[in-house]
Amino acid sequence: MDEIFKEIRARDFERSNEQAVDQGNVLKSLYLKRDSLIVRDLFPVLRSKLLDPRFQVEFLRHYKSALNSEREYLTEMALRSEASRFDSRFYTLQFPRLDRQLSISTFDEYQEFLRDPGEGHLGLKEILTQNVESYDANSALYVDETYVLYEVARVLYDQYSSRVSMFERFDQLASAELVDVYRRIDVDLKGSDEQFLKYHLLTLQASMRIANDKNYISLIDERIGKHFLVDVPRRAMNVLEHLLAKKLVGSMAFNITSIMDFTPAFESLEYGSLFNFDALRLPEVSRLYDGGMYDDSLWVRMDKPKQSLTFEELCSDFPEHENMVVTQLVHLQFFQENDQYFIHHLDHEYIRYTLDEYAMRTGDPSTKGHKKLKTFKIDKARIPFDFTFDGQHIVFLILDAYFKNKALIQEYFSKVAT
Structure with a gap:
């Protein structure tokens, strides 16, 4: 069929x-x-x-x-x-x-x-x-x-x-159109935007603004006037805008999914609880799974030498197409200053696996995917680990905005809360 x-x-x-x-x-x-x-x-x-x-x-x-x-x-x-x-x-x-x-x-x-x-x-x-x-x-x-x-x-x-x-999404078809759009205003996107050259992400510039008041979320470059649609849930974008307003982020870039003269409709849900923890006390690997559906799981990996924390969601009803599987991953890196931790990097990715790779990944968190696609990326940031937005921790909000299994996210954050 x-x-x-x-x-x-x-x-x-x-x-x-x-x-x-x-x-x-x-x-x-x-x-x-x-x-x-x-x-x-x-x-x-x-x-x-x-x-x-x-x-x-x-x-x-x-x-x-x-x-x-x-x-x-x-x-x-x-x-x-x-x-x-x-x-x-x-x-x-x-x-x-x-x-x-x-x-x-x-x-x-x-x-x-x-x-x-x-x-x-x-x-x-x-x-x-x-x-x-x-x-x-x-x-x-x-x-x-x-x-x-x-x-x-x-x-x-x-x-x-x-x-x-x-x-x-992995084809990033809008990238070629973006290059053409910016060429019309004499901007060499590949030569001027490092994130675009590496990841096909468009870096937020002074000439741009985030349009987050419509059903679809987009970037608008005032020099061009078109809407560059992004694959970021509204709740996550609210967090990112707040971080920008507080000047806690030095660089932010987004994957552009399509380019439109106007924006059209859709959104997502929210709930959660506050958390706060000492990052370096986390175990290297944590796995939570749904008691009613063992294949629904949340993997959390702590790489202490690299001061890196990765969340990956595996679902029983994962998207499968032509013997390929897609999962979601949120990755952050942090540093410690005196007794306080700060996030300096944060991104969301879709990870594509072959079916054989995915079978290995369900039991081995070190298994690498076939290809990855970033939807947004923050660098040069100084975000306190306990920073909150609307009374909730920002890492929780990002995970809750993207991941499907809300109960597992809540369970994990209740376990590490202090």
Whole structure:
């Protein structure tokens, strides 16, 4: 089925920006056209796979994962609204519907949910019917007979796109465009930016500002005016901006994921607790794992001679594509002055492993990945180890913003707290 999704994704990239805006989601667009890629290729495969109980369980896992992400987002927006003294009911009124969906435990129950008039699916099907291309007497029957398949395909395609885009980040396709953009204002990016030359990271300059007030987070170079989108969660960016404002960082650079004339929508959730510790008393290797899912683990490595601390998250549902796996890692380096510790380097990376390398990595923290991609990098900093933002330690906030398993992060920081 990945091959079909790959072709759908290729169709998406073939569209112009105007077509993408006009047609919307590519899967929906192809479905409404009754395209053979959907009707003759995808749906027959899905019908066959959905006869397998194991596939049904796997589908429900992806379905609920997406619902949990949506609930976390709505929770954060509700809390923000309340903190700003705005009405949060736009978000909180969606919780009952999400909770009903999250309570679904079998594929039969999922199909009953899609047929339930009380859940609004009759109206959704009517909208789809009216938008079927070349509308005819068979349009309503087409939607009625394929609606469940369409909804399943929509969930699985979204999951596929998310998984594949994780690997596409390593191509850093925006780098070549960045070089061209700066060449137009007579700036040799490779010659003038050491971080770009080494890591394809764009160093924050005096002519730039961080745009962190929209759904997407970007850098704007006032000499150019375009938005350089960055792959940094809002909560992490809030921390980085605070460090800049306090003049605790000498250099900061970011991986640019795309370049746009304007910014479009998404975010993430937050929670946690304060911690403070003597860094050199940490063990060389710590591993925490989820009692219900042993493969979900947080590895913490302390290299005392190098005064380096590394956090790496391994997940049971790690993104896998073409026999490759991606994990996340946060690395910091520190120094000691009198009795106080200071962070002078901090970065976040995606690490790519082959399946064989990953199998070794699950038991051996010294196993190196196949390739790495930095999303941001701080150097020449002087950040006190016990420095906090919004009452929480900055290392916790960075980990919590990026890593998926929040419970393990909380557990680790509660263990090292003093």
